[in-house]
Amino acid sequence: MTIREEKPVIAALVGLGWWGRKMATLVNAGGSGMHFVHGVDPNPEAAGFAAEMGLRYSTDMADALEDPAVEAVVLATPHSLHREQIARAVGAGKHVFCEKPLDLTKAGAEASVALCREAGLVLGMGHERRFETPIASILEAASSGKLGRLLQIEANFSHDKFLALDPSNWRLRAEQAPAGGMTATGIHLTDLAVKLMGPAKDVRVVCENLASSIPQGDTMSAHVRFSGGGTAYISATLATPFISRFAVFGTEGWIDVRDKAHVEAPDGWVVTEGWKNKPITVRELPPAEPVRDNLKAFAAAVRGDADYPISGTDLINNIALLEAIVRSANTGLLEPI
Known part of the structure; x- marks a missing residue:
């Protein structure tokens, strides 16, 4: 019997700080069903870590969103940026995994959930405790x-x-x-x-x-x-x-x-x-x-x-x-x- 090997989800990681590096290291080790190809962070000092992980580095999320190979975006960014970044990712047709909290207001959370649902895109959340x-x-x-x-x-x-x-x-x-x-x-x-x-x-x-x-x-x-x-x-x-x-x-x-x-x-x-x-x-x-x-x-x-x-x-x-x-x-x- 032939076992089908699932192609990993090609993703961009936005935010290469403490927690972003944790996720990059885990994904790089395998077993997550994902593969990061882009690393995005406004701080140029993050370029070295991106190189270590084999990621194309950019200071602008737009570079990753414009890549047709990227299927999903993982956001390890400050809470105040999530709503705008989710909207940009959805506009580019990308699935989104967002670190917690999703937003600081119920209205913001409702907007992001609705955007992903209406576009038929998965919204993942960094609630790993579950x-x-x-x-x-x-x-x-x-x-x-x-x-x-x-x-x-x-x-x-x-x-x-x-x-x-x-x-x-x-x-x-x-x-x-x-x-x-x-x-x-x-x-x-x-x-x-x-x-x-x-x-x-x-x-x-x-x-x-x-x-x-x-x-x-x-x-x-x-x-x-x-x-x-x-x-x-x-x-x-x-x-x-x-x-x-x-x-x-x-x-x-x-x-x-x-x-x-x-x-x-x-x-x-x-x-x-x-x-x-x-x-x-x-x-x-x-x-x-x-x-x-x-x-x-x-x-x-x-x-x-x-x-x-x-x-x-x-x-x-x-x-x-x-x-x-x-x-x-x-x-x-x-x-x-």
Whole structure:
């Protein structure tokens, strides 16, 4: 029997900073179903990295969009650029994979989702947490009913990596990355929360600057209520050593997942579970590479082999919650979604 070998999706990578380099290195290693041919970054210092990866380098995204061989564009760029860049990519007939968050407003998210849908193009999203082995198991346990009625989520994704950044870095600009660590890490937690619990109803946030001069604040916590009932507590701090924990509680059981290391260099997970009338169990899972697996799912969707698992509705619900979190971080009030 002859096994058909799928042609990799030919793509351009826009943004060759910290995370763009992570993705380029993964794709270059194989197994993602993608192949980068262009590297785009306005900083000429990125040309050296592009050469190392075997990419044609440009400071202008237009060069990649004009290449008929390029099927998709991967955006590892500041959030404020996403809407315009997605529109340009769609105008050129390219599929889009965008790093999180998709936008800072619900209206912007709706516009980008609609553009891609109406053009028949795949919109992928850098929510790699969904592809982590134990998180995928949580999503399955919830959808199958194994967890029973979902009641509450507790989640924390915090680190102190940004304390070493140059103050001019866009990640330290309150207008680019508001509400503490929300756009850096918390957005992953809200993505999982709305996937599990549905659209949010309202949110109250405390965002303070307790240990740094980070303009958007370094300590953020949000309490979310959902339209269908249930709550989530989400923390995204920028001044504490790395921690990533996601726990969901249902009437039939609960699952607590803790990462051993940041996703940039995965080292596996510790999973604690408690099920009705059963003893609590603790197990360790080996490392996986969810960033690669997300890109692989995107490539499969581009090829028409499978639907991309993060829906446009999920994307819009997440950004609607993010927008309310940013408002509440500024007002301290209970903000409706």
